[in-house]
Amino acid sequence: MDEELPDGESCEKRAEGAMRPAIRRIALAGLALCCLTGCWDRTEINELAIVGLVGSEENKETGASIVYYQIVNPVAFSQESGKGGTSPVYTYKVEGESRGETGRRSAESLPRKLFTDHYQTHIITEALARKGLRQFVNFYERQYNRRSSLLLFITDSKLSDVMMTYTPLEQLPGRTLRALVHNTNMSTGRISLKSRVKDLVENMESSKCTMLPVISLSDSKPFQTIKRFETIEANRSNLVLSGVAVIKQDRMVGRIGLRDNGYYNLLKGETNTFFQTIKMNNRDIDLFANKIKVKQSLTQAGGVPVWNVKITANLAIHNNEQMEKLTWENLSKLTDEFNREVSETTNQLYKRALKKEWDLFGLADMIKSKRGSAWKAIQDKEEAWKDTRLNLKVTSSVNDVGEIINPYMGGKASGK
Template sequence: MLVVAAFLLTGCWDRIEINDRAIVLGMAVDRDPRGGFLLTLSVADPARFPRPGQPGGALQPGQKPVSYVQGSGRTLAEALSLMQESEPRRFFFGHLKVVLIGEQVARQGIGPALDFLVREPQPRPEVMMAVTPGPAGSLLMQATPPLESLPSEALRELIRLRLGMVVPLYRLVRALYEEGIEAVVPRVELVPMVDDGLRVKGWRVNGVGVFRGDRLVGWLDDGQTRGLMWLRGEVQRGTLTVDIDGSPVSLRLLRARSQLRPVVEGDRVVMEVRVVTEDDLVDNPAGLDLTSPAAIRDIERRAAEAIIKRAEVARTIAQQQLRTDILGFGDAVRRRAPAAWARLGPAWAEIFPRVEVRYDVRVFLRRPGLATASPGRSR
């Protein structure tokens, strides 16, 4: 038994030493001039990491402990194979954090690019996806955001703040397969920043890219994306500022719940959007008397109107301009009225722009803060 176990329980026959791995942290996918894929990889560079006993680290401001590798191929796998011919370490994607897709690839269709990611066992399903206006490789190589040592880690953490849409790989693939809802992907760009007095470029998540099938068809900015998130029930944190008699008042979101309830009458579909939020009042420069129930109700009413206004902007763009169901109306019909969806689903592209929407938004101001009046206005 011991002799047989010795053959069955060997554990290191396929080991790869860490010194033989090139740990890929970020990936950018573009098109090359010949119509193939141009792949850019951000690889951890151990030689540039600060070593113990080096005060302040070995890097200067604006430098990051990563190297970049580029290569082209008809497929991503072919590009990686050709890139591997000139790299002494084997690429390892187990720590891949973000995948940036260039606009040209996105407009032609992201399906071929995603095919490699869902078949290759190393990339994790939770890897963050993003789309960029213009080439993605140049953005990946130019980013040197402060605070974080690794640019790819900085972008992943920025997306995970949940101030905008969060779309990991598994969720994007599911949106491409499911009926009744189209995909959206965070839009990423570079913005100027300052690191220890030097001008550098950092990340900014600015809206989303809107897809029809696997093709990019348009963009939503920050405000429009927040309206989309209210409709899809994906708002988890953020600040809402409303005007009260010409002065701003800011609320911080505690909790939010959104529901889509379809009402189907023949070919007529009415979508009831129900939103309930609980908020804190965090800024009262208007000096409102927060001990007054009437003032609280006024703030709640205006906040509800602001949510409806944002949602209406996103709905109008999706239904009338882009004509793609990123709102999830079809998905709501499919889940809540499967018999109606069996009849309406094949023609949903024509029915979706005619869907009517009714809003029921309720805002509850739970905590107005410790101060009942704004400083300097109490007398």
């Protein structure tokens, strides 16, 4: 017989009750272990071909897709390797009947598993961009590991040369191109950060154009050996920004210069900085605009759409070659000249875009979104956006004149 406890409960029942919490803890621990990821399916880094840059073109004769994969070589950046003369990247060319096939056929030439999850830059030839990027976008958007922040570049140089070029200072070309976009945006505002696949996709089904940077090889031939890093000539056979491609829906329809694109970004309100050189008294003055504010509205007058844009900016004088004192009157003339030149040049760009039938500013979509009987009559008119007038007002003020107010006169002050 079981020994009876004072409360009438047996030892066996008491032991059973004490074990239940322990069993529950073991069950919970087992369940947690089942949710943990193990190491049985891990892939070592030396088994991956990590892609840093991709280039796409089309075989002119067969129409097949050609893709260049630029693979990062981790050994070149390893402090433990101690090896000199190691290439930081290797470029593989793969050709297939379709874009999907090129990825599969990479296994035939790459000794490692292709890994494209982290690449951030893609270059497309001008010929392919003018033919249309619809197939590229549809293929890219179907990938589960796609990156919406992927930067797109158009090149007017031979793609094989571009993909086989070493870049100085920053040894990964893909990272170099991203740095060029960000640095140019910060220093002059002539390239917008909205040069991604995401931005192209957003404008695919509208009349609004997408602006993508154009990259070019500075020389006729690339520098294809690692001796590139042993020369001081940084501009020799280097990749440089040379313009901006105008993409209408999925097709390249033209291009503009970097300077004009700065005015486009300013008018569009897609830049926080702007660089402008003006002339006063036949002397150059370099101005840097910051704290830029842009207000836009679309109205109509006499049955014609009017796009109202007001731009305000603070100016910093980076260079002043005038040989006179910087007075309040001089500063007033300076801001007036800045306002006039920005207004005139921007109006010229706007009129040129309308003439070429480039809806750079999404005017057609803005007109469609308007409500009211007055707008209904405008909307019934085919391509009414081409009649839209630009009402632009530019105001500025100088808030930084530099370390010195008045110039050093030197020999001129003594009459020499």
